[in-house]
Amino acid sequence: MEPFIRLTAVAAPLLTPNINTDVLIRVEPMIKVPKGKLGPYCFEAWRYLPDRSENPDFILNKPAYRSAKILLAGLNFGCGSSREPAVWALADMGFRCIIAPGFGDIFFNNCFQSGMLPIVMPVETVEKLAKLAQSQGDLAPDFTVDLERQVIVTPSGEDIAFRIDALKRRALLDGLDDIGVTLAAKAKIDAFQANDLAQRPWIYRY
Amino acid sequence: MAASTLFEKIWTSHVISDLGDGFALLHVDRHILHDLNAMKSLVELRERGYAVRNPELTIATPDHGVSTLPGRNIDTVPEGAALLRGYLEETRRAGIRSFDMNEDGQGIVHVIGPELGLTQPGTLFVCGDSHTCTHGGLGALGFGTGRSEVIHVLATQSIYQKKPKQMRINFNGTPGKGVTAKDLILYLIGQIGADGGNGHAVEYAGSAINAMSVEGRLTICNLSIEFGAKVGMIGPDDTAYDYLHGRRFSPAGANWDRAIAHWKTLPTDAGAKFDREIDVNVANVGPQITWGTSPQHVISVNDVVPDPATAGDAARRDAMNGALDYMGLTPGQPIAGTPIDWVFIGSCTNSRISDLREAGAIARGRKVKPGVSAWVVPGSQQVKQQAEAEGLHEVFKQAGFEWREPGCSMCLAANGELMPRGQRSVSTTNRNFEGRQGPGARTHLASPSMAAAAAIEGAITDVRKMMV
Numbered sequence: 323m324e325p326f327i328r329l330t331a332v333a334a335p336l337l338t339p340n341i342n343t344d345v346l347i348r349v350e351p352m353i354k355v356p357k358g359k360l361g362p363y364c365f366e367a368w369r370y371l372p373d374r375s376e377n378p379d380f381i382l383n384k385p386a387y388r389s390a391k392i393l394l395a396g397l398n399f400g401c402g403s404s405r406e407p408a409v410w411a412l413a414d415m416g417f418r419c420i421i422a423p424g425f426g427d428i429f430f431n432n433c434f435q436s437g438m439l440p441i442v443m444p445v446e447t448v449e450k451l452a453k454l455a456q457s458q459g460d461l462a463p464d465f466t467v468d469l470e471r472q473v474i475v476t477p478s479g480e481d482i483a484f485r486i487d488a489l490k491r492r493a494l495l496d497g498l499d500d501i502g503v504t505l506a507a508k509a510k511i512d513a514f515q516a517n518d519l520a521q522r523p524w525i526y527r528y
Numbered sequence: 529m530a531a532s533t534l535f536e537k538i539w540t541s542h543v544i545s546d547l548g549d550g551f552a553l554l555h556v557d558r559h560i561l562h563d564l565n566a567m568k569s570l571v572e573l574r575e576r577g578y579a580v581r582n583p584e585l586t587i588a589t590p591d592h593g594v595s596t597l598p599g600r601n602i603d604t605v606p607e608g609a610a611l612l613r614g615y616l617e618e619t620r621r622a623g624i625r626s627f628d629m630n631e632d633g634q635g636i637v638h639v640i641g642p643e644l645g646l647t648q649p650g651t652l653f654v655c656g657d658s659h660t661c662t663h664g665g666l667g668a669l670g671f672g673t674g675r676s677e678v679i680h681v682l683a684t685q686s687i688y689q690k691k692p693k694q695m696r697i698n699f700n701g702t703p704g705k706g707v708t709a710k711d712l713i714l715y716l717i718g719q720i721g722a723d724g725g726n727g728h729a730v731e732y733a734g735s736a737i738n739a740m741s742v743e744g745r746l747t748i749c750n751l752s753i754e755f756g757a758k759v760g761m762i763g764p765d766d767t768a769y770d771y772l773h774g775r776r777f778s779p780a781g782a783n784w785d786r787a788i789a790h791w792k793t794l795p796t797d798a799g800a801k802f803d804r805e806i807d808v809n810v811a812n813v814g815p816q817i818t819w820g821t822s823p824q825h826v827i828s829v830n831d832v833v834p835d836p837a838t839a840g841d842a843a844r845r846d847a848m849n850g851a852l853d854y855m856g857l858t859p860g861q862p863i864a865g866t867p868i869d870w871v872f873i874g875s876c877t878n879s880r881i882s883d884l885r886e887a888g889a890i891a892r893g894r895k896v897k898p899g900v901s902a903w904v905v906p907g908s909q910q911v912k913q914q915a916e917a918e919g920l921h922e923v924f925k926q927a928g929f930e931w932r933e934p935g936c937s938m939c940l941a942a943n944g945e946l947m948p949r950g951q952r953s954v955s956t957t958n959r960n961f962e963g964r965q966g967p968g969a970r971t972h973l974a975s976p977s978m979a980a981a982a983a984i985e986g987a988i989t990d991v992r993k994m995m996v
């Protein structure tokens with residue numbers, strides 16, 4: 323997994339509440355299109371008009387935000403399905419960090435598996451960041467997200483602190499393969515199952 | 529010992545190692561694969577140099593991508609054939625027990641787990657699907673995972689999780705005529721919002737839950753994820769034990785007695801603490817129907833479509849306006865009487881035998897309105913066989929419904945079974961998201977009997993008018 327340490331980029335504001343994973347990636351491209359090529363299908367229904375031309379009103383189509391790597395999102399972002407390709411699609415579109423007042427629990431977990439940093443911030447803070455992210459013509463300002471220091475640096479240089487669970491932060495900073503880590507302690511799983519088999523034989527022999 | 533909850537007891541007994549900060553590595557007792565994730569997960573596992581640790585604790589079935597056309601085979605949906613072949617090859621290669629397309633036991637993952645007796649009280653149950661919360665209806669700790677976590681479970685039979693907060697929802701009282709488990713849970717979501725359960729494991733309790741069948745409980749738990757709760761569960765009781773007794777993979781003989789003794793230790797102790805507790809008086813709940821594109825956009829069938837001007841803030845108002853625009857509805861219009869094009873009775877929410885009986889009771893002796901396409905898709909081979917033994921398939925067919933093969937079908941439209949743009953359905957599914965049943969398709973969620981009533985009327989209608 324690609325480590326996440328520090329990122330400086332444009333932040334795109336899209337504060338609609340309850341954006342679900344079906345909106346992030348519909349089921350057909352999720353099945354047919356491989357990881358790494360999902361970008362064009364992310365937010366498909368909103369990004370394109372029925373004739374497949376780009377919807378010029380959709381925020382992520384505006385020139386100022388095309389290079390955005392940070393998404394400022396609304397309440398309960400990524401609710402719904404467990405589909406991890408929703409995270410991949412955002413990553414393929416260029417995003418590495420999502421800042422929202424809350425996330426769907428499964429989506430939140432999935433982010434860490436792909437080096438995507440999800441940051442929970444109070445609604446007022448996300449709204450303030452969204453104001454700071456306003457573009458002047460085709461230009462939008464840069465923010466820095468620093469996972470080492472756990473701060474967001476606004477365009478004017480103000481530090482806003484955030485917190486990520488220590489375990490998740492370490493894994494992102496190091497880009498760890500968690501299967502390798504778990505299997506290094508395989509003896510613990512063996513011992514658990516041996517003991518459990520004696521307690522609950524019906525779980526293992528059925 | 530301190531008073532403890534059902535959730536805590538299962539969590540604690542599955543900790544392989546405690547990582548501090550609320551994180552733990554937990555043992556997975558049961559893992560189900562389906563056709564959308566089996567092939568890709570097993571191939572990636574192999575390519576990364578790992579093997580399936582406990583194939584005997586893993587089962588698989590094709591449900592999302594299979595056709596539900598009578599007489600189907602692997603090539604009925606040409607675009608899905610490669611996926612299904614890959615599914616067969618990889619599950620076989622890994623030694624994972626699969627219930628194949630037209631084999632006994634096949635069905636929607638969350639329907640077959642309980643009916644085969646694979647879902648049991650006190651088990652930790654995962655699947656790469658968000659509605660794995662369904663299995664909590666039998667007192668299991670079930671939750672959905674992403675693809676990476678599926679691969680981790682295959683390799684290690686364990687999963688890293690952070691302990692969520694806990695919430696208890698008490699449904700008290702007796703539901704009125706025409707009010708089902710589906711209505712109770714939709715009503716709750718309308719009250720607390722699509723993110724009301726985020727970060728929580730939810731336990732359902734109260735007199736209405738105690739009196740409810742296992743199938744109703746599975747429906748309640750199924751929709752937990754629709755208000756953000758990854759886990760929804762109900763303490764096991766005699767109703768649960770009776771349901772499990774004698775099922776294909778239920779404990780048997782001496783193990784049955786040992787299992788019961790264990791299961792009886794699981795329910796939440798008196799005095800156990802929850803982070804949040806909510807009481808719902810079910811006597812106040814009428815048949816529910818959604819109007820928008822989030823399950824929280826729900827009203828009673830006799831209500832009018834709400835006005836976005838009443839929303840708390842600009843973002844919510846915009847979301848409501850967007851939903852009304854997508855759904856083609858006007859604020860203030862009565863929802864009843866809205867004409868529909870489709871009815872879909874199926875999905876892991878409402879495709880069990882009791883659901884089909886409820887819908888059948890409305891369909892019996894009546895006719896589907898001309899111009900309406902109405903489908904009944906049983907949740908599993910077992911449900912289908914039982915329904916046919918009871919003659920329900922004839923009831924539906926005579927009324928003008930299509931009687932189909934088991935699978936997810938139009939719940940997700942992953943198998944090409946989708947609704948044309950702009951058309952409107954009443955569906956017994958769990959998600960009215962934009963595009964869920966096909967790009968531009970408009971979905972209204974409701975109970976099986978409400979869906980059957982809509983098919984007959986050709987419009988959204990109060991099912992109670994059709995009940996004696």
Ligand code: SF4
Pocket residue numbers: 591592636637638657659874875876877935936939940957958
């Ligand atoms: S029936 Fe629908 S919600 Fe249930 S598992 Fe299938 S696609 Fe998912």
